Amino acid sequence: MLLSDDALVDEIHSGSTLAFGVLMKRYEKLVYRIAYDHAKNPDCAMDISQNVFLKAHKNLSAYSGSGVFKAWLMRIAYNESVSWFRQQRNERVTDELTPTNTPVLRAVQVDEVARQEYQDIILSELKKLSSRQRLAVSLRYFEDFSLREIATVLNSSEGAVKSILFRSLEKLRNTTTFQRRRNYAQL
Numbered sequence: 464m465l466l467s468d469d470a471l472v473d474e475i476h477s478g479s480t481l482a483f484g485v486l487m488k489r490y491e492k493l494v495y496r497i498a499y500d501h502a503k504n505p506d507c508a509m510d511i512s513q514n515v516f517l518k519a520h521k522n523l524s525a526y527s528g529s530g531v532f533k534a535w536l537m538r539i540a541y542n543e544s545v546s547w548f549r550q551q552r553n554e555r556v557t558d559e560l561t562p563t564n565t566p567v568l569r570a571v572q573v574d575e576v577a578r579q580e581y582q583d584i585i586l587s588e589l590k591k592l593s594s595r596q597r598l599a600v601s602l603r604y605f606e607d608f609s610l611r612e613i614a615t616v617l618n619s620s621e622g623a624v625k626s627i628l629f630r631s632l633e634k635l636r637n638t639t640t641f642q643r644r645r646n647y648a649q650l
Contacts, residue, residue, distance in 0.1 A: 468532035
């Protein structure tokens with residue numbers, strides 16, 4: 464039987480050491496994704512993720528249980544990632560570039576290559592958004608967060624989240640890369 468987040472938090476307050484491990488396992492990928500979004504480096508993202516879970520465990524008594532635990536944890540992840548980014552502002556971390564081999568493609572592979580190219584375009588265009596816009600878009604369209612949950616993570620109103628999402632999608636639609644891609648698809 465899968466326990467709810469609030470039930471696991473109650474077990475942690477009752478002294479269970481395993482319940483926090485279950486919560487960590489449940490949200491480790493999402494926390495890592497938020498951290499990587501800011502750090503752009505796997506090792507730094509892992510460090511940020513560890514700090515997030517340490518802070519969450521340390522401050523679990525501050526979680527009132529009235530909200531959504533996932534949103535509370537994502538807020539910690541966002542704050543920790545922003546703090547890390549501010550500390551690293553003077554030392555820009557660049558993405559590691561790995562050489563790619565271009566093997567002879569079979570007809571079956573062509574579709575996969577096109578799909579990967581499109582995914583790369585989306586990721587590169589998302590990097591052009593501000594961190595708040597990128598987080599809002601990621602949580603809404605990749606993690607299926609509700610507007611209320613995103614508002615909690617961003618410490619904003621639901622109306623502000625709608626505005627952030629609208630402006631983010633407008634920016635994405637108006638980029639030359641997407642316009643060229645759309646024009647190419649119409650041929």
